[in-house]
Amino acid sequence: MSAPKTMFEKVWAAHEVVPQTADTPAVIFIDLHLTHEVTSPQAFSLLKSRGLKVRRPDLTLATMDHATPTRTEQVFGGAPISIESAAKQIRQLEVNCAEFGVELLGLQDSRRGIVHIIGPELGVTQPGKTIVCGDSHTSTHGAFGALAFGIGTTEVGHVMATQCLLQKKPKTFAIEVSGRLRPGVTPKDLILAIIGKVGVSGGTGYVFEYRGEAIREMDMEQRMTICNMSIEAGARAGMIAPDEVTFAYLKDKPRSPKGAAWDDAVAYWRSLPTDEGATFDKTIEIDASSLEPMITYGTNPGMVVPISGKIPDRRGDVVFDAAMKYMGLTPGAPITNAPVNVVFIGSCTNGRLGDLQAAAKVLKGQRVAPGVQMLVVPGSQEVKREAEQLGLHEIFKQAGAEWRESGCSMCLGMNGDTVAKGEYAVSTSNRNFEGRQGIGARTLLASPETAAASAIRGRVTDPREFII
């Protein structure tokens, strides 16, 4: 019998076109290349300048999400897209996809959405695949047991031209999660706690594998929330072993295998999980049952505290001092003292149906506090339709929140949805970097439940006041 292997090693080995040598990195075949308007124009230009084609349009899928407006009249007509350069970028993607024969789920397509949400929805995200996109949160797709990671625009061009990438083999890092999450504590809280523990660069050079009871008990949407933020601990990819939950999710998705091909695929997928006795280069353990809802207080996702806790006091540490100055918060104060001006529910981290249901459960029959702006942005048009069928949009609107078309929206300030200078936003997205949500915007990352509870009270609030 061959030596026990990790899931990552199996997927890597299955995609080696040319193995790594002492002098050259491996050539790795890519099964699915997702692309969008922001990180592709210069890659298409590269192809044009060298007279190259897209080698495998059948393995390439484009959509629009980052610079795309979320106001209905700008998406479906009646008003121009408010940012002219964004409109130009969107048109450029249409022109490039037509010229190179790449399938595009464009602005008005009913299947459009955030690239990391539509891949799974369509069933093109599958276990054992290599998946890349010019976006760091491609790690999301690892929830299916795929090896999925973000690449730069030059590499986008490489994949377009050759369907391959030059890669050095990363190391493996097991995140062992024991115990179960307590009521009111969500996968978002778990991943924030993991980032707090590993640190924002602790995963550099590694592929994470999330393991253990709490992970196995999650549904696919929750597993995606976990894998999504692997990059915030420095890891390019995070993986979760495929199981019956994965197969049930993928069964009958529009582009998942059908008939005999389905049975073949499932048989292969069952061979992927890490073998008993395989070793990881590094391991950490975390007890899920010890966690509370978590929220960030600083300017990177590792600066995180339990919601009943206090902002630490590390005055004298330059990173901490700079973060406190930017955030305008008081060291040592309870985090629930922090005021809230804006609440954003959405993004590829928490913009799926289950996230909207969780927020709606808290908001039902409640009102957003006076002066607080709340934006709920479904992660895809499909999520939007499903939410509307369940009447969630009515709950949000009755509470005083805005309900939009899908897109990245307030996750990053480039599509017209921004947080004003100095304002505090409790956001379900994944980055609280300076200026991420707008110039001078102050971001606190949290779960949909915490965001909704904070909207009602107008200050940072423990969601368990509403849901337990």
Added chain:
Amino acid sequence: MDPITVIRSRTVVMPSTNIDTDQIVPARFLTTTTKEGLGKQLFADWRYDAAGQPKPDFILNRPEAAGCRVLVAGRNIGCGSSREHAPWALVDFGFQAVISTEIADIFRNNSLKNGLLPIIVDEATHAWLLANPGVEVEIDLTNSSLKLPDGRSVTFPIDGFARYCLTNGVDELGFLLSKDAEIKAYEARRRA
């Protein structure tokens, strides 16, 4: 891409830890469809005031930063977004090398593809460089060495293939295209 072998330059020091790519180029400038001109937006939110005027005390606006090709940054530069606009902006501004103790994966990859050398040094060398801004250093890619003005020389790790590409001005796409026969063979045996 022009071959790079030796870079001699004074350093610019930005000691902040975890300088993420949202700081290097804020998202609102990513609606560009070309690579050119991003140097103007490099560190835009730190570099310009609300009226768009350069802040005189920000390091890149100071006269001593003019012409410097080497940026010494605090620990873990380049984390966050995969935007290649970050190295494009640094290169467009005039930088050819970034030195730190930790450099995030995607940013490091993107830098190598654009002729920006990501150089990782030990804590002591880093601390010395942070404490002595503006010193003249020499980076020799052929032997992976960084020479400090006091004559000390430290070596930095760099992937052999990346070094070969950089010193010979070879681009990786050409290398990948040369593997067409292997790619075809893989496609033939690949699971559908």
